[in-house]
Amino acid sequence: MTSILIVEDDLITATGIKKMVERWDYQVDGIVDSGEKAISAAEQHQPDIVLMDIRLKDAMDGIEAARRIQEHRSVPILYLTAYADRKTVERAVDTEPYSYLLKPFQERELRAAIEVALHRHQRDQRLRQSKEELDRILEGTGDGICIIDTGFTVHRVNRAYAALIGSSEQEATGKPCHQVFPTTLCDTPNCPLTRILEDGKSVEYVMEKKTGDGEHVHSVLTASPFTDDDGELLGIIVTVKDVTSTIGLLTDTQKKTARRGRKARAMGGKTPCAILSWDVHPAIRKELAEQLVDKGLSQGQAADHLGVSRAAVSQYLHKKRGDLVDFDEPMRQEFAASAQHIIDGGDPVQEMCRLCQLAKKTLGIPDDQPDER
Numbered sequence: 001m002t003s004i005l006i007v008e009d010d011l012i013t014a015t016g017i018k019k020m021v022e023r024w025d026y027q028v029d030g031i032v033d034s035g036e037k038a039i040s041a042a043e044q045h046q047p048d049i050v051l052m053d054i055r056l057k058d059a060m061d062g063i064e065a066a067r068r069i070q071e072h073r074s075v076p077i078l079y080l081t082a083y084a085d086r087k088t089v090e091r092a093v094d095t096e097p098y099s100y101l102l103k104p105f106q107e108r109e110l111r112a113a114i115e116v117a118l119h120r121h122q123r124d125q126r127l128r129q130s131k132e133e134l135d136r137i138l139e140g141t142g143d144g145i146c147i148i149d150t151g152f153t154v155h156r157v158n159r160a161y162a163a164l165i166g167s168s169e170q171e172a173t174g175k176p177c178h179q180v181f182p183t184t185l186c187d188t189p190n191c192p193l194t195r196i197l198e199d200g201k202s203v204e205y206v207m208e209k210k211t212g213d214g215e216h217v218h219s220v221l222t223a224s225p226f227t228d229d230d231g232e233l234l235g236i237i238v239t240v241k242d243v244t245s246t247i248g249l250l251t252d253t254q255k256k257t258a259r260r261g262r263k264a265r266a267m268g269g270k271t272p273c274a275i276l277s278w279d280v281h282p283a284i285r286k287e288l289a290e291q292l293v294d295k296g297l298s299q300g301q302a303a304d305h306l307g308v309s310r311a312a313v314s315q316y317l318h319k320k321r322g323d324l325v326d327f328d329e330p331m332r333q334e335f336a337a338s339a340q341h342i343i344d345g346g347d348p349v350q351e352m353c354r355l356c357q358l359a360k361k362t363l364g365i366p367d368d369q370p371d372e373r
Contacts, residue, residue, distance in 0.1 A: 001027045002118065005047035007065065008080070009033040009057040013103075017051060017080075020107050021114070035060030035068075042069045049098075049117055054081040054088060063088075066095045074128075076121040078113055080105070144219075144240035150233055152177045152193060164219075164240060181240075190304075192223035193236055200225055200233065205307050220349055284355055286316040287327060291339035293317065305348045327359070334358055 004026050008014035014031045022028060029045035032038050034056050042050060050069065054062040066077045076098035081088070084102055092100060098117035101109060138145055144161030148154055157165075157172045157180070165172065165181055177193065178186040185191045185205065192203040202224040220241045227233050285306055292302040299317070303310045327335070338351040 001025065002049070003027045003029045003045065003047045004114075005029050005038070005041055005045060005050045006031045007033070007035075007038040007041075007050060007056070007062060008053045009055070010053075013053075017110070020110060024111055024114075026114075034058040035062065035065035038062070038065040039068050042075065043072065046073070047075065049076045049078060049114060049121070051078050051080055051114075052097075054079055054083055054092065063091045063095055066097070070095065074121075074125070076117045078117050080110075142242075144242070146172075146177070146181065146238040146240070147235060148177050148193065148238060149235040150197065154180050155235065161240060164242060177238075181238075192221065192238070196223055196225050196236055197233070283327070284352060284359065285312075287332065287335045288339060288352070288355065289313050289316040291335045292342065295336075295339055295343055297343065305342050306352075307348070331358065 002025075004021055006014050006017055006021075006028060008017065008031065011031075011033075014033075018028050018031060029047045030041050032041050035058055038050070038052070038056075041047075050066070052062040052066050056062055056065070062079065062081070066079075069075060070077070077095065078099045078101065079092055079097050080101050080103060081092075082103040089100070098120050099113040101113050105113075138158040141158070142160055144164045145158045146154060146161050147156045154172050154175055154177050157169050159169065162169045162172060167180070172180045189195075192205060195201070195203050202222065204220065204222045222239045222241075224237050224239075225233055226235055226237055289302050289306060292305060293299060293313075297305070299313045300310050303313045306313065334355065338346075338355055342348050342351055
């Protein structure tokens with residue numbers, strides 16, 4: 001049964017309110033006539049709603065009593081008062097009441113005000129719980145998450161994102177995103193946020209980032225739009241997944257020795273970074289770019305999939321086969337399969353990871369091969 005605390009210094013009025021609410025099957029926890037008693041009774045009885053007169057007989061009025069009650073517990077306050085002057089109303093509004101009813105009032109008006117206040121409070125409680133759950137999810141994930149408005153201003157970052165940029169959540173909030181997380185894509189048509197504003201679709205990039213501690217990390221950045229019920233773009237959610245420790249990439253070398261030794265150094269040196277396409281050995285990118293273009297993609301589309309510039313793809317296509325590493329036919333078939341999988345919607349990052357590992361096995365490079373650059 002819903003319980004009500006009545007705070008009213010006029011006994012006749014208080015008794016009348018008590019009789020009314022009891023007819024509606026509410027339980028009255030008590031009637032008190034001062035602010036101090038109201039605070040004590042609210043703590044003792046934990047009512048579901050407080051009907052609060054503003055002008056009470058002691059020094060503390062109902063507004064101050066309501067404020068102090070809400071410091072300890074979220075409970076809907078319904079003000080009942082004969083005073084509607086601007087100053088009183090402004091003070092009352094500051095305590096975020098769930099309703100404000102002027103005396104004298106009709107029975108049906110009081111009942112409606114109580115029901116509306118209880119409903120709004122239940123809704124707010126659900127929203128508060130949802131927000132708390134969202135907060136736990138945001139802070140519990142290992143991926144960095146950043147929420148940005150359509151003006152490129154950061155509204156919120158989680159703990160993982162703050163750690164990635166070497167800042168605090170408070171310091172990042174309110175700043176332009178290019179100041180919080182600057183990349184080589186900023187101020188270019190390939191900026192993921194600009195692309196979302198243009199066509200409203202999610203975009204994904206693989207990229208390298210230097211953290212606040214000076215370490216190079218390699219990440220998969222996914223930017224997705226979020227909209228209101230009418231489809232209007234409200235902002236962008238950016239997720240940055242640090243994949244630095246997940247796989248050793250193939251690195252280049254300038255040393256020229258025997259064929260197997262040269263390939264071992266060129267293809268097998270391990271670096272503490274993950275699948276950032278720009279750091280994949282040029283031989284991997286060249287072969288994959290050739291396959292993508294051979295299958296009908298433009299150089300620009302191939303560049304988008306590989307996370308590199310169109311100029312880089314053009315350079316790959318002009319290199320002669322064998323200038324970097326001359327892959328055998330089975331390995332080229334693997335490149336063809338990966339290219340088709342990417343065109344069909346597969347993850348380019350995963351495919352380049354797979355090709356890196358296959359190349360190492362094909363060339364006989366062990367997983368613990370040291371970096372001999």
